[in-house]
Amino acid sequence: MGTEHSKNEGRRRMFFLRKGPKLPAWEDALLSGKEPRSLLKRGLRYVSLSLIMKGMTSVPDFLWGLPEVQKLNLSRNQLVVIPPSLGKLDRLVVLNLGSNCLKGLPKEIGLLRNLKVLFVNMNYLTEVPAELSLCRKLEVLSLSHNRISQLPLSFTDLTSLRKLNLSNNRFVQIPLCIFALKTLDFLHLGSNRLENIAESVQYLVNLQIFIIENNNIRTLPRSLCFLTTLELLNVDYNAIQTLPDDLYLLHRLPRIAWNPMDKGLHIAHNPLSRPLPEVVEGGLDVLFNYLREKKEHN
Numbered sequence: 001m002g003t004e005h006s007k008n009e010g011r012r013r014m015f016f017l018r019k020g021p022k023l024p025a026w027e028d029a030l031l032s033g034k035e036p037r038s039l040l041k042r043g044l045r046y047v048s049l050s051l052i053m054k055g056m057t058s059v060p061d062f063l064w065g066l067p068e069v070q071k072l073n074l075s076r077n078q079l080v081v082i083p084p085s086l087g088k089l090d091r092l093v094v095l096n097l098g099s100n101c102l103k104g105l106p107k108e109i110g111l112l113r114n115l116k117v118l119f120v121n122m123n124y125l126t127e128v129p130a131e132l133s134l135c136r137k138l139e140v141l142s143l144s145h146n147r148i149s150q151l152p153l154s155f156t157d158l159t160s161l162r163k164l165n166l167s168n169n170r171f172v173q174i175p176l177c178i179f180a181l182k183t184l185d186f187l188h189l190g191s192n193r194l195e196n197i198a199e200s201v202q203y204l205v206n207l208q209i210f211i212i213e214n215n216n217i218r219t220l221p222r223s224l225c226f227l228t229t230l231e232l233l234n235v236d237y238n239a240i241q242t243l244p245d246d247l248y249l250l251h252r253l254p255r256i257a258w259n260p261m262d263k264g265l266h267i268a269h270n271p272l273s274r275p276l277p278e279v280v281e282g283g284l285d286v287l288f289n290y291l292r293e294k295k296e297h298n
Contacts, residue, residue, distance in 0.1 A: 075119065097118075098121045099122040100123055124146065130152035156181070164178070168191040187207060219242065237270075
C-alpha cells in the first residue's frame with residue numbers, strides 16, 4: 001500500500017514538472033536540476049557568479065534570489081535590458097555587463113552602494129543614469145564603445161573614482177563633471193569627437209595616464225603642463241600643430257613613445273609645424289630643451 005502511494009505521488013510530481021514553465025535551453029543546461037546557489041564560487045574574498053557567453057537575451061530570474069553575490073559577470077551575451085531587480089544585489093562589488101546589446105541601465109543601479117568596479121563597455125548606451133553617482137565607492141568605470149555624448153553633472157559625487165574609460169563614444173567636449181574627479185589616475189577619451197582640452201584639466205592633480213588619441217584636437221592647453229604626475233600622455237592621431245612651451249614641466253614622461261603600451265609622450269600622426277617633427281625625432285630630452293630655450297627667448 002505504501003509502495004503504491006509512493007508511485008502515485010511520483011507520477012503527480014512528474015506531471016506538474018511537465019506542465020511547469022519551460023526553461024530556456026541555455027538555462028536548462030546551466031541548472032540541469034541543480035540548485036542555483038551551486039553555481040556560486042566562494043573565494044577567499046568574494047562570492048562570484050560567471051554567466052559569460054551563455055547566449056542569454058535576458059537575465060535569468062533565479063539571479064535575483066542570490067543576494068550574496070559580490071562579483072557578477074554577465075558579459076558577452078545578447079542582453080537587451082537589465083531589469084530593476086538588479087538593485088536587490090546590493091552586495092555587488094564587481095559587475096561586468098560588457099559586450100551585450102544594452103541601450104540603458106536601470107536607475108536602481110544606484111542601490112549598489114558597495115560597487116567598486118563596473119564594466120558596461122561595448123553596448124549601445126546613449127546616456128548614463130544620474131543614479132549611478134550614488135555608488136560612492138566606485139573606483140573603476142568603463143563605458144567605452146557606446147554612443148554616449150554627455151554625462152550627468154551628479155558624476156561629481158564619484159569621489160572615489162580612479163579609472164575612467166570613455167573611449168569610442170560621441171563626446172565633442174570633455175564633460176565638466178570629470179574635472180571634479182580629483183582622484184582620477186587614469187582617463188581614456190580616445191576615439192571621440194573632441195576638438196579641444198579645457199584649461200580645467202589642471203584640476204586632475206593625480207592623473208598619471210591620459211589618453212586622448214584619435215580626436216580632432218588642434219592645440220594642447222598650457223594648463224595641461226601642470227599635471228606633473230603624468231607618466232603617459234597619448235595625443236596620437238589629432239590635428240596638433242604646436243606644443244605649449246611649458247610641456248617640459250611634465251618631467252615624469254620618460255620618452256617619446258611609439259608603442260601604445262609604453263609610458264611617455266605619444267605624439268605621432270599630427271601635422272606638427274616645423275621644426276617640431278625633426279626635434280621630436282631627437283627624443284624627449286631634445287624636445288624639452290628646445291621648448292625650454294624657446295620660452296627663455298620669448
